[in-house]
Amino acid sequence: MRRLAAVFVSAVRDEARVLVTRRWDAFVAFGLPLILLMVIAAMLAPGVIRQAPVAVVDQDNSAFSRAAIRNMEASAGVRVTHAPATMTEAMALMRRGEIYSVAHFPADFSDGAFRRPEQVTVSFNGAFQTVGALSALGQSAAIASAAGQQLQERARQRGLPETALQLPAVQVSIVGNPQLSFELFLGGLLAPGVLHLLAACSAVLAVGRQMQGGSFKHFEAETSGFTTTALIGRLIPHFVVFSLWGLAWIAWLSGVRGWGVAGSLPLLILGMLALMAVSVVLSAFLVAALGEVDMAFSATAIYSGAAIAFSNGTLPLDHGPRFARIWSDILPYTHYLRLQTGQLVAGATSASAWRDLMILSGVTVLGLIISALFIRVRARLVPKPENLNFPLPQQGVIAAFAATFRNLPRARPVSSLLILAVVLYAFYYPAAYAGQAATGLPIAIATPTQTALTRTLVEDLNASREIEVAAVISSPAEGFELMRRGVVDGVVVLPQRFEADLLRGAPTGVAIWLNGGYLVRVTAVGRAVAAATAQVAEAQLKGLPDIARAVRLAPTLKQVSLFNPTEGYGGYAVPAVSLIILQQTLLLGAGVITAVRRETGAARLKRSARLGLWLALTAIGTASSLFYFGFVFWFQDYPRAGNLIGVLLLAPIFSAAVAAVGLLLGALFDRHERVLQVLVGTSAPLFFLSGAAWPHFMMPEGLVWLAHFSPSTAAVQAFVRLNAMGASLSEVSGLAAILTGLAFVYGGLWVVGGPARSDLRR
Structure with missing residues (x-):
């Protein structure tokens, strides 16, 4: 037992020392979460879109x-x-x-x-x-x-009396988020998802350091066979650090920003701890099962990087593709977000929270057991020699250009990012939004008496695409209980004399209570219920000729969605997210190339060779962009080809800027895995900083200015307008100028300067 405790303490102490003393590990554990959480907090602080x-x-x-x-x-x-x-x-x-x-x-x-x-x-x-x-x-x-x-x-x-022309007033009340604040909605959705991904990436490298050539033989010898105990000890510091960041965000949102906790704070805290526990354990599982750190990072990016999209937090997946629904149920973040929304916003019952806690805890325990078994199996393997290199000629534009393409099939860490990830995400990410709109959302109708009017209203509501009536009950209290339990997304409350008051020309109001934890659902349910109620009321008024005639003479309002005629969520979100996918895959691939060369002590490239490498990556990025804007958008039926010439002209400029940034950043890292460890977690914040989901005029000016140092910020705005809106080049000239300037500056820094030294110590 003493030996067991000594191994555990030693593992915890050694890993904690790594997090404190190694600059990039320390940055991922302490610096990057602070930066990203500060960005999210500053970006969403206004809460409600105004002016x-x-x-x-x-x-x-x-x-x-x-x-x-x-x-x-x-x-x-x-x-x-x-x-x-x-x-x-x-x-x-x-x-x-x-x-x-x-x-x-x-x-x-x-x-x-x-x-x-x-x-x-x-x-x-x-x-x-x-x-x-x-x-x-x-x-x-x-x-x-x-x-x-x-x-x-x-x-x-x-x-006519004034009241005779009034339709029933529809009062919509939002439970838990009455202001419809995006700070509460997006802050609760985005920050825990980013921490989930950062914790997973941090733990991948922690476990990967103990593996050599796909084997844990050295790890077993070092721990005297107590590999499971040592594994837990290695994961503990990562769990503690990111749990503290998660709790700090809860304190910020519910305490400092004053949103409070509608349900149980202890359950919310337990949920955050369970999320971080499952995050680090699944990283251990992926490393031990796959036997390669690079593959483990890729798998982490797939399951955790897109967890927000598949979490039901934005577009509900209840009636989406079967794959999306099954995958959503598998992902840990889905269960955490449901727990958080119930306890932070909706005041849900503890029973539903305990169910999600048990799922997260069960996956953690099972993942730890399987990880331990895989480590024991791999401890019997002989380490394989690692063939890690990306050879390039020291000079010559054409020679370096050709060598880059020649190396792609041999350098799997690079090809998996520049080719496989591009193709995979083209079909994987849109699956979360294949349903395009919220459909079949369950609601309850609370009415003291069921009349012909009530039955007509139920029929009209069920006929709408967005909602279906799950229950007709006698009291609002029953409906609120159903909403707290997550059975329904809203409750429609009809007053006692609703039909009689309507027929005598003095209608009383209709109350709609909606779950404020899901703003996309709120919009869909509120709009459908209000339209159905108005339609039923107008039908009743037809019996009063003078009133009906006057009502028909009122001017009607028509809302038209331009450039996304179906108002599909995928048609709006995926074209913007595609630019983040294109940037991150090219950025990571370019970064891995220069990081590999530094890690292996490759000879320093001369300017002509650096130019050739940059041009090759620009060509790859351009091909990937055109693959998305052409085939993928056509296949997924997203708005496209509004200004094809503009797209063709800007795609190489965007790719050149991203490739240059990736090459410069990769030269900073001591090993190529660092590129993914540090940069993968920035994807979601970069998307929101682009202004696609949360507009720039609501962000601090300084933050918007800094955001434009990332090519994706101008690219999202420019390519969405070119593809979907058919904007001319003159109409996106400012954005094109930003991208061109970034390409020249970053490209010039790479070609003229390049890495200071390629053989620095790790």
């Missing part, structure tokens, strides 16, 4: 349109920044990214409004759907308010 820039094309110039514009200017959600004369001018503003939605009042609109049915159109940028849809909602609400005032005036002219 989104919008435009109004007022070709009517009437009292009604002016009233609607005044309402927009008084709104906190939108800011009227442009008043173009035509929709053509407005579309140019949208393609340049200066506005996110536009309201169009057609000429002579006021002559027909309130006398015959007329329509106001609010068009929004569906390629940047989050801010586009919210800005359209703000403009639509302002127009509806102005129309209501005009309609009441018509009612008075007809001698």
Whole structure:
């Protein structure tokens, strides 16, 4: 027993010393989490999108349109920044990214409004759907308010009571996140996912250091056969460090930022500890099972890097492809996020949290047992010699260019990133969004009496694509309990005299309670329920001819999603994420090449050879980009080919910038595995910094300025506009200039400077 304790203590002490004394291990454990969490906190601090820039094309110039514009200017959600004369001018503003939605009042609109049915159109940028849809909602609400005032005036002219023209008010209340804050939603989704990935990458190298040539023979001898005890000891420091970061983020979000904990804080803490435990144990399993650190890193990036997408935290996968649903249930992060959302936001019961805790704990124990068995098996193997090199001629542009392609099949760590990962992610990541929209989301209807109207409402709700009625109950309390247990996503509460009040022309309101932990679901459920309720109410009003006729004369609002006509979540998210995938695979592949050469003490390349290597990687990146923008977007049916010439011109510039960054960064690392250990965890923050999901005008200016040092920031904005929106080169000229400048600066640093020395000690 003393020997066992000594082995454990020694392993913990040795690994802790590594985390403190080795600069890159220390950076991954302490520096990188701090940087990324600070970025996430600063980026999402505003919480709610406000003052989104919008435009109004007022070709009517009437009292009604002016009233609607005044309402927009008084709104906190939108800011009227442009008043173009035509929709053509407005579309140019949208393609340049200066506005996110536009309201169009057609000429002579006021002559027909309130006398015959007329329509106001609010068009929004569906390629940047989050801010586009919210800005359209703000403009639509302002127009509806102005129309209501005009309609009441018509009612008075007809001698009708004002209340007679009112449809039932629909009051939507969000449980746990009443402000619809993206800080709570995205902060709770993004930060734990990033820490999950960082912990896993840190632990991969911790276990990988104990393996030589696919064998743990030396590890077994060093620990006197107590490999399992030593393995646990090696994992403990990583578990402790990243658990503390996770708890610090919970303290920041719920304490410092004041969001509180709706459920049980102890269960939330246990959930974070369970997530970090399973993260480090699965890393040990992957290293021991695969026998290669490079493959273990790749597997970690696959299961953990895309965990946020498959977690049900954004687009629900309940009715998605079978693979996506099964994979989501397998991934540990799905179970943690469900636990966190229930306890942090929704005030869920402890039973559901304990179920997820047991799953995470069970996977941890099972993973540890299997890892220990694999280590014992590999301890009997003779270490294989490692053939790690990437030979290049010291000079010659063409010679280095050709040698780069010649080496790809032989250098598996490089080819797996530059070729296999590119192809794999083209089909793997979009699987999470193949459903495109939230469908079949369960809700409950709470009504004291079930009448013909209630049955009609249930039928209309079930007929909608977004939702289905899972239960009709007698009291709201039953519905809230179902929502806390995760059985339903929302509760529709009908008042006692709903039908009678509606028929006498003085309808009472309808309450909708939604789970604020999932903002995508909130939007889908709220919109479907409100539309169905209004439709049923209007059908009842047909029995009152004067009222029905007046209501029909009210101007209608139509929202149009531009550049993403289906409003599909995949059509909005994947084209932007694709740029992050293209950047990260090329960045990692280029970094591994220079890191391998430094690790193996390869001769320093002269400028001509460095130029040849850079051009070869630029060609590979360009081919990968065109593969995505051409075949993959066509195969997945995403918006594409809006400006093919612009895409063809910018793809090489983007690839050149990324390749140069990767070559420069790779020269900093003492071993090639460090490239993945350090850089893989930056993918998700880089996506949000691009402004695709959370707009730049809501971020601190300094952070946006720093974000543009990553080529992906300008590339996401430029290529989404070129592919989906058909923007001209002049409309993305500023973004093209940024990419060109980055390519020249980073490329010049690589070609002129290159690594200081290729034979530095590890």
